[in-house]
Amino acid sequence: MKPLIMTCGDPSGIGPEIALKAHRALGARGGVIWLGDPEHLPDGARWxxxxxxxxxxxxxxxxxxxxRHAFPAPAIAGLPDPLNASAVIEVIARAVALVQSGAAAGVVTCPINKAALKSGAGFAFPGHTEFLADLAGVDRVVMMLACDALRVVPVTIHMPLQDVARSLTQPLLEETLRITHAALIRDFGIAAPRLAVAGLNPHAGEGGLMGHEDATVIAPVLDRLRAEGMALSGPLPADTMFHPAARARYDAAICMYHDQALIPIKTIDFAHGVNVTLGLPFIRTSPDHGTAYDIAGKGVADASSLIAAVKMAQDMAGRRQ
Incomplete structure (x- = not known):
């Protein structure tokens, strides 16, 4: 199988450390090429x-x-340098180009800091996911967080909570459901995916007493897609969707906003969660955590999530090939 390209992420964060730890843990079977400035790798690294x-x-x-991708400044642990911001962005774009050319099987991205990239290079995207969509030339992608026990998809992602209800539309929900359904078949090998859909409001609106979006926005979309044969349950009260018995009844949970999706998966398996971008023409996974400036350079960062991201990307690539 073709190798994966791992981007360096912010070199002042834990990315270089966990990349090296993941390589040591996976060995040759990892099939990963690191894209970045090797001078940023930890002391003693063999590369x-x-x-x-x-x-x-x-x-x-x-x-x-x-x-090798040259950076203009050294990496100081915990202190992102604005001079390096453009190179961080360039590495991501270069990795995508390598995959699009057919030279690599997928991209595994190490964490970036959006604020550092915006202040240093005018980064115009809310996060990795939106930037990758722009590079791929697609209008809509979906963010999935996955571990062995749970897969979750937020319909709205990086926005203030006060904007969620206004942004939640029937076309947005339908597109999210269709992209997720198709990806579960193609990339996860699930022939007939079962999707559990959370309501927006407490108790899924409780018949309109706690909000109308569950009945007027979410339910009609589910009815239409059920008529096409999709296995959908909901809208469901989100507070009863994530205990073990409930999780056994679906393959992915569709949530209406960021924390409704991320709190349960990070509670269930914080160390092994993987961020997967669905709807791209190529494979992309990432560890489900940030740059962790507070522990960068101390040698204590846990590479478990990055290791899981590499393994998931390999599994997805195997199914596609």
């Missing part, structure tokens, strides 16, 4: 520069294959 993904197989055992 070898290659020019193309095809050269990865010739790297000495135990060495991390590196495609």
């Amino acid at each position: 070898e520069v290659i020019s193309t993904p095809q050269e990865a197989g010739r790297v000495a055992q135990g060495h991390l294959p590196v495609m």
